[in-house]
Structures are given as structure tokens and as C-alpha cells.
Amino acid sequence: MNSKKTTIHDIAEKLNITASTVSRALNNNPRISEATKKAVLTMAKDLNYQPNNLAAALRKGKSQLIGIIVPRINRSFFSAVVRGVEEVANQLNYRVVVSQSLETVENEIAVVNTLLNARVDGIIVSLVGEKSTDYEHYENVTKKGVPLVLFDRTTTEIGTSQVIIDDYLGAYMATEHLIKQGCTKIAHFTHKKRFNIYNERYRGYVEALKNHNIPFNESLVCEGNMQLEDGRNCTKRLLDTDNDFDAIFSSSDYAIMGAMQVLKERNVKIPEEVALVGFSNEPFTSFTDPPLTSVNQFPIEMGQAAAELFFEMLNSTKKKLIPQKTVLQPELIVRASSLKLEH
Amino acid sequence: MNSKKTTIHDIAEKLNITASTVSRALNNNPRISEATKKAVLTMAKDLNYQPNNLAAALRKGKSQLIGIIVPRINRSFFSAVVRGVEEVANQLNYRVVVSQSLETVENEIAVVNTLLNARVDGIIVSLVGEKSTDYEHYENVTKKGVPLVLFDRTTTEIGTSQVIIDDYLGAYMATEHLIKQGCTKIAHFTHKKRFNIYNERYRGYVEALKNHNIPFNESLVCEGNMQLEDGRNCTKRLLDTDNDFDAIFSSSDYAIMGAMQVLKERNVKIPEEVALVGFSNEPFTSFTDPPLTSVNQFPIEMGQAAAELFFEMLNSTKKKLIPQKTVLQPELIVRASSLKLEH
DNA sequence: TTATAATATGCAATCGATTGCGCAAATATG
DNA sequence: CATATTTGCGCAATCGATTGCATATTATAA
Structure with missing residues (x-):
């Protein structure tokens, strides 16, 4: 048998x-x-x-595997990106190996190493670190000639291709939308660790205010970890310090959910008294009450774009390829949480 | 260089x-x-x-890879299961290869085949099919001696280990909870394709009614695809046909969200007039208004359990191993959507 | 001191598929 | 009809690590 x-x-x-x-x-x-x-x-x-693909892989020196490293796979944004990568990869007869960095650089280093041992043909990753010393293991990857693509949480310190959305634009659109709804005292929630993405969103917020001649007010900016609890704290602080505000643009949907909770608890009307806009268009945003206006990051498309960049690098004959950068256009999805005017 | x-x-x-x-x-x-x-x-x-793990893998005949097949990776339940599997696997120096069946048996067959070609050491899967003819490719897997573990959407027709939660119990707890809140006319939303899991939940619902001497009313059961839209349709039908009901227990969180939307649109008070309970404890359930009571399926733990079953099979010296079945206890997470009484 | 066992390493085959090179037969060209 | 070309396939090395068996050296026992 x-x-x-x-x-x-x-x-x-x-x-x-x-x-x-x-x-x-x-x-x-x-x-x-x-x-x-x-x-x-x-x-x-x-x-x-x-x-037996193993034998073929050994002989040919390529495994038909793409390693993908995300902070955690059970976060809707990241799992959607994985889905996008997988769909493109499968088309070309590649498989996807998933690893989690669980937000620590040590894990990331270990994971990169095992992926390299597994002879993946390339690595697609959303970074954990923020200091430039956190990138050495990746420079190692590119040095070995293994294609590396960054997405979302990227850096230019590693000379390699990346795909991001235009965070600046997304934030700009969000803020401008609030302004057009008549808001003039717009608070902003941002991450205390200033990853690129959060900096860009912050920039977009500031620029939109400026271009509409609305004075920037430092005390309306609140930093945190971008979780629900942080949003709650920021909102309480805003309310308690008696800072006048009529809108919040948060760089995270989770943080803005905290805001929604606190505002409801204190009987502040949304959006009449305070309009809310989040970022990421998490699946839950359409289920909240009121539904949440948010910025769509097109995670599946981002995964597809990352995969495409990967295959470009893979098929490039040149030794030294110029890092590409794919910038996706975000989309503001307007829902009731920010709609003060009828359309 | x-x-x-x-x-x-x-x-x-x-x-x-x-x-x-x-x-x-x-x-x-x-x-x-x-x-x-x-x-x-x-x-x-x-x-x-x-x-070079490829060389070692070829020689040793094992790749240190586990293939995992889910309908779609960007569904919170499945991505959380993957996370659980990954965590156990990594501990033992195994990597996880993720594939999506995208809900079609043809994809599933193709995916199983490529995983086999990649010489994964085993496969962990949540099934797509429902007919017994849909399982042949998996019988092939077990016949080849490749460990196979099923989770959530399982079947006993393939003689292999599986991990599920006690869907019957979860549904029973949910229904009983509603009864204890004073509900007597409890509607139920179920899947028109009667996967095991939905059948079990249906059973739990019926049994709970019976044990509390509440007559079962066929017309309060509504079948659909368990998506938001199905929940909306079912709810409208219930309201329009003037069926009297004071609660809904849905086998899906998405369907119950549809119910919540329609009820709000028609100004039906939740939970006073109609109490709601869902199933799966999706991340969004705590963000709805009112927050949704739901049944926690412990997806991460399910992934861990599946991985553990896998390694048991892998390390078993016996040729013929008796299929194991791990049944996780569900947990009813009570939130405002079903709380008519103060606690 | 000789036989025996333990220790440390080498030899060579092997896992299964790929591929450059070579060669014979078939076909085309002048 | 002789030479050149094409077609179809075989030979053998190769990818990099593992492992059963053999061997040499050293330590131990009798």
C-alpha cells in the first residue's frame, strides 16, 4: 500500500x-x-x-516561497495584506510563508533568519523597529541578493522597494473633509512613536489646517499608543481641560472608537457637537453607531502591489536595482460620524 | 562580494x-x-x-513546514487561528504556509496539491465543502501518511483528528441566557447550508427551548448565508410577517448586525423589545451600540490545539492512529444587547 | 601487556529533480 | 548524393546536508 x-x-x-x-x-x-x-x-x-518541489528547489536554488513578516497576523489590516500577496503569488505558482514579529525586534531577527534558512525567494515585511539599528538584519537580506519589499511601516534607511499609501494625502483629505463640514477646532490623535506613517498623517493634518487658514493648536494634539484606551484617555483629557473642539481626526480607528465611547458616555452628540474621523477603515467602522468615517488603506491592493514589486525585483537581471516606491491613493470613506451637513 | x-x-x-x-x-x-x-x-x-534547510529537508524527507488552508485569511476568526498555529509551530521550529481556498472546492484541491508538492509535513484545514465527494483530496492526504487536522468546519467522513468548539453548548448557553433574561419568543438565524457547526448550534437552540418548556416555533427560524444582508432580510421578514418575537439568537455576528441595523431603523428598542445574541465574538462586537452579546470561539486557542494535535500525529510511531477530537468550551460574553435585567 | 571498549572522525551513498554537453538519427540544404 | 542542420534523448554532475558503516585513535579492563 x-x-x-x-x-x-x-x-x-x-x-x-x-x-x-x-x-x-x-x-x-x-x-x-x-x-x-x-x-x-x-x-x-x-x-x-x-x-517533489524540495528537490527541484535545491537544484534550482529557488524555493517558490515568499516569506511575509507582519507584527500580528490576526489584525485585519495585515491579514488583508497577506491575502493580497497570496493571491498574486499563487497566480505565479508561489507559496506564502507567514511569520509574526509580535512587535519585537528580537523576534523579527529570528524570523528573518529562519526564513533565510528556508531559502525563501524573497521577503515582504511591515517593520517593527523605529531606530536605524533595527534594520541591520534586513540590510543583510538585501546584501545576500534576496529581494526585500517593505509595506506600510517602512523606512528609507534600507535601500529597497516599498509600498505605502499616501498617508499625508489621506490625512489631508480627512482633515479637509472635517473643515468643509464646518469644523474649525479639530483635535488630532497620533502615535507617540513617530513611525513614518504617523508623521505623514500628522503633516497632512497640519497642512490642511494651514491651507484653510485655521490656526494650529498644539493642545489639541494628543499622543498615545493608538489603542482604544488611548483614545478614551485623550478624549477625557480634551473634555476635562475644557479645550474647545468640534472634531477629532485620529490616526487610528481604535483610538477614535475610544473617543466615541467617551463622548457618548458624556452625552456629546456625534457629529453635531463633535465630528469623528478615523484611519484604516477597519471592518468594524461600518458597524458602529454612528458609522465611522475613515480612510481606506486598500490593504488587499497593498499586498498585491507588494507582491508585484517583489516579482519585479526577482525578475530583474540587473544586480543593482533602483528601489521602487509604490504609493497607493487612499480613499476617504464618509459615514455618519462626520456628516454634519446633508449632501 | x-x-x-x-x-x-x-x-x-x-x-x-x-x-x-x-x-x-x-x-x-x-x-x-x-x-x-x-x-x-x-x-x-x-x-x-x-x-540550507532545503537540502536537509530533501535528505530527511521532511520540510519543517505546516500547510494551513482557510477559506479566507482576512477573516478575523481564521487569521486568529493561524496565529495560534504559528505560535505553537514556531516554538518547535516549524514554519506555517498559508493558503486560501476562497470557498471553492476546486481551489481547495489545487491548494492541497501544491502543498503536497511542497512536501509540507502536514496540513491543517477548515473545510469548504459539504458533500462527501468534496473530501476525496483529503482522503488522499491521509492515505499518503501526511498528518491532517481539521478545525471548525470539520467532518467525520475523513478519518482524522479535529478540533472544534462545542457549538451545541455555545448555542445552548446563548439561548438559555436569553430565556433567563425573560425572552420567550426567540428567533434563530442559521445557515442554509447545514455545515456541522450550524446544525449543532441549531440543536443547542432547540434543546434550550425545550428544556425550559418554551414551544419551538418553526417560523421564527430564518435561513441565509449568514452575512449582514441576510440578517437584514430575515429581520425584515420577521417584522413584516408580524411574527411576534422578543429576541434573536444568530449563528453569526454578521447576520445579527443586520438585525441590529433594521431594528434601529424601525425604532425597535434593543434589548428592551428585542434582545440580540450573536456567535463568534468578532472584534467588532464590543464596538457596536449597544455592544453585542456573543459566543467566544477562542480562535487562537483553537489554532494552538490544532497544532498540538498535528504534532501528536507527527510524533506518533503507530501507522494507524486513532483520530482525536479536541472540543473547546465556548464562552458566552454578555454585553448590553441582551441585558434586559440588571445583574 | 593484550584484548576490549569507547571516542572521534571519515567515506560514500543518498534524497529527487535539473541541466550542460554530447551523440545518434532524422530531416533539410545545396 | 554529401554535408549541414534539426530533433530527441541519454550521461553524469550537481544542488547541500544527512547518515549507516568503517576506521583510527585513545582509554579501560583483564
Whole structure:
């Protein structure tokens, strides 16, 4: 019953040809006659042949695997990106190996190493670190000639391709939207660790105010970890210090949810008294009451774009390729939480 | 600069020993002296040696990879399961390859095949199909001696281990909770495709009614695809046909969200007039207004349990192992949507 | 001191597929 | 008809690590 796995040699033997021919036949090599190809194919089926990619990978020096590293896979944004990558990769007969860095650089280093050991053909990653010393293991990757693509949480310190959305623009659109709804005292929630993405969003916020001649008020900016609780704290502080504000633009949907909770608890009307806009368009944003205006980051498309950049690098013949940067356009999804005017 | 990848042979040469010894030293084989081990280790570091798992995998016949197949990775339940699997797997130096079946059996078949080609050491899967003919490709897997573990959407038709939560119990708890809140006319939303899990939940609902002497009313059961829209339709139908009901227990959080929307639109008070309970404890359930009572399926724990079953199978010396079944206890998470009484 | 056991390492085959090179037969060209 | 070309396939090395068996050296026992 367990008649050993059948190999191309078994097929060759049965047909009185060599393994080379079988290999070429299976790979549809033009130098093999149609007749033998057909014979090989049917014999392969008869013997229930299952190709061993490991052997091919070893010989060819490529595993048809893409490693992808995300902080945590069970976060809707990241899992959606993975989905996008997977869909493009599968099309081209590549598989995706998923790893979590769990937000620590040590994990990240370990994970990069095991992926390299597994001889993945490339790595797609959303970074954990923020200091430039946190990137050495990635410089190692590029030095080895393994394609590396960054997404969302990126850096320019590693000279490699990346895909991001235009965070600046997203924030600008969000803020401008609030302004057009008549808001003039717009608070902003941002991350205390100033990743690129949060800095850009902050910039967008500030610029939108400036371009509409609204004075920037430092005390309306609140920093935190961008979690629900941080949003709650920021909102309480705003309310308690009696800072006058009529809108909040948060760089995170979770933080703005905290705001919504606190405002409701204190019977502040949304959006009449305070309008709310988040960032990321998390799946829950359409289920809140009122539904939350947010900025769509197109995570699936981001994954697809990352995969495409990866394959470009992979297929590039040049040794030194110029890092590409794909910038996706964000989309402001307007829902009731910010709609003070009828449209 | 690109001085070829260094192999154990390079290390061997430098030290005037053979590759065998290097291999054994790196694997900490007791038959190698401490001295040479140390020498090998430092030389490996000096030469920037990166082990090639492909070669080892080919030789040993195992890849240290676990394939996991989910309908879609960007669904919070599934991504959380993947996270659980990954965490256990990494501990044991295994990597996880993720694939999506995208809810079609054809995709599933293709994906199983490529995983087998990649020589994964086993497969963990939540099934797509519902007909027994949909399982042939999996019977193939077990026949080849490749460990297979099912989770959530399982079947007993494939003789293999599985991990599920006690869906019956979860539904029973949910229904009983509603009864204790004083509800007597409890509607139920279920899936029109009667996967095991939905059948079990249906059973739990019916049994809870029975045990509390509440008559079962067929017309309060509504079937659909368990999406938001289905929940909306079911709720409208219930309202429009003037079926009297004071609660809904839905086998899906999405469907119950549809219910919440429609009820709000029609100014039906939640939970006073209609109490709501969902299933799955999706992340958004705590963000709705009112927050949604739901049944926690412990997805991360489910992933961990699946991984543990996998490793049990892997390490079992017996050829024929008895399929194990891990049943997790669900937890009813009570939130405002069903709380008619103060606690 | 000799036989025996333990220790440390080498030899060579192996996992399964790929591929450059070579060669014979078939076909085309002049 | 002789030479050149194309077609179809085989030979054997190769990818890099593992491992059963053999061997040499040293330590121990009798």
C-alpha cells in the first residue's frame, strides 16, 4: 500500500527512458517529442506521481516561497495584506510563508533568519523597529541578493522597494473633509512613536489646517499608543481641560472608537457637537453607531502591489536595482460620524 | 562580494575535516568532541554560514513546514487561528504556509496539491465543502501518511483528528441566557447550508427551548448565508410577517448586525423589545451600540490545539492512529444587547 | 601487556529533480 | 548524393546536508 513515493526515475524505468527525459517532458521542454510527453504524463498519472518541489528547489536554488513578516497576523489590516500577496503569488505558482514579529525586534531577527534558512525567494515585511539599528538584519537580506519589499511601516534607511499609501494625502483629505463640514477646532490623535506613517498623517493634518487658514493648536494634539484606551484617555483629557473642539481626526480607528465611547458616555452628540474621523477603515467602522468615517488603506491592493514589486525585483537581471516606491491613493470613506451637513 | 553561499563543505575545508563532521557538529551530535564543535561554530560564524534547510529537508524527507488552508485569511476568526498555529509551530521550529481556498472546492484541491508538492509535513484545514465527494483530496492526504487536522468546519467522513468548539453548548448557553433574561419568543438565524457547526448550534437552540418548556416555533427560524444582508432580510421578514418575537439568537455576528441595523431603523428598542445574541465574538462586537452579546470561539486557542494535535500525529510511531477530537468550551460574553435585567 | 571498549572522525551513498554537453538519427540544404 | 542542420534523448554532475558503516585513535579492563 505504501509503495514508496514515486519519482521521475520510476516513471523513466517503466517507459525505458531516462529521468532527464521525464523531467523535461514534465516541464514541457520543446526538445521532447509530443509522443513521449504524452506517455510520460499518463504514466505519471498512473503511478500517482507527486512532484517533489524540495528537490527541484535545491537544484534550482529557488524555493517558490515568499516569506511575509507582519507584527500580528490576526489584525485585519495585515491579514488583508497577506491575502493580497497570496493571491498574486499563487497566480505565479508561489507559496506564502507567514511569520509574526509580535512587535519585537528580537523576534523579527529570528524570523528573518529562519526564513533565510528556508531559502525563501524573497521577503515582504511591515517593520517593527523605529531606530536605524533595527534594520541591520534586513540590510543583510538585501546584501545576500534576496529581494526585500517593505509595506506600510517602512523606512528609507534600507535601500529597497516599498509600498505605502499616501498617508499625508489621506490625512489631508480627512482633515479637509472635517473643515468643509464646518469644523474649525479639530483635535488630532497620533502615535507617540513617530513611525513614518504617523508623521505623514500628522503633516497632512497640519497642512490642511494651514491651507484653510485655521490656526494650529498644539493642545489639541494628543499622543498615545493608538489603542482604544488611548483614545478614551485623550478624549477625557480634551473634555476635562475644557479645550474647545468640534472634531477629532485620529490616526487610528481604535483610538477614535475610544473617543466615541467617551463622548457618548458624556452625552456629546456625534457629529453635531463633535465630528469623528478615523484611519484604516477597519471592518468594524461600518458597524458602529454612528458609522465611522475613515480612510481606506486598500490593504488587499497593498499586498498585491507588494507582491508585484517583489516579482519585479526577482525578475530583474540587473544586480543593482533602483528601489521602487509604490504609493497607493487612499480613499476617504464618509459615514455618519462626520456628516454634519446633508449632501 | 557575492562570494557564493558558504556550505558545510567550505567550513570543512577550512578546518581540514569533512562535511560529515561539520554537519554533526552543527547538529550537536554527541559523537563530536567539544573542541571541534567549537571550532566549527566559530568558523561558521566567520564565514557567515547560512544553513540550507532545503537540502536537509530533501535528505530527511521532511520540510519543517505546516500547510494551513482557510477559506479566507482576512477573516478575523481564521487569521486568529493561524496565529495560534504559528505560535505553537514556531516554538518547535516549524514554519506555517498559508493558503486560501476562497470557498471553492476546486481551489481547495489545487491548494492541497501544491502543498503536497511542497512536501509540507502536514496540513491543517477548515473545510469548504459539504458533500462527501468534496473530501476525496483529503482522503488522499491521509492515505499518503501526511498528518491532517481539521478545525471548525470539520467532518467525520475523513478519518482524522479535529478540533472544534462545542457549538451545541455555545448555542445552548446563548439561548438559555436569553430565556433567563425573560425572552420567550426567540428567533434563530442559521445557515442554509447545514455545515456541522450550524446544525449543532441549531440543536443547542432547540434543546434550550425545550428544556425550559418554551414551544419551538418553526417560523421564527430564518435561513441565509449568514452575512449582514441576510440578517437584514430575515429581520425584515420577521417584522413584516408580524411574527411576534422578543429576541434573536444568530449563528453569526454578521447576520445579527443586520438585525441590529433594521431594528434601529424601525425604532425597535434593543434589548428592551428585542434582545440580540450573536456567535463568534468578532472584534467588532464590543464596538457596536449597544455592544453585542456573543459566543467566544477562542480562535487562537483553537489554532494552538490544532497544532498540538498535528504534532501528536507527527510524533506518533503507530501507522494507524486513532483520530482525536479536541472540543473547546465556548464562552458566552454578555454585553448590553441582551441585558434586559440588571445583574 | 593484550584484548576490549569507547571516542572521534571519515567515506560514500543518498534524497529527487535539473541541466550542460554530447551523440545518434532524422530531416533539410545545396 | 554529401554535408549541414534539426530533433530527441541519454550521461553524469550537481544542488547541500544527512547518515549507516568503517576506521583510527585513545582509554579501560583483564
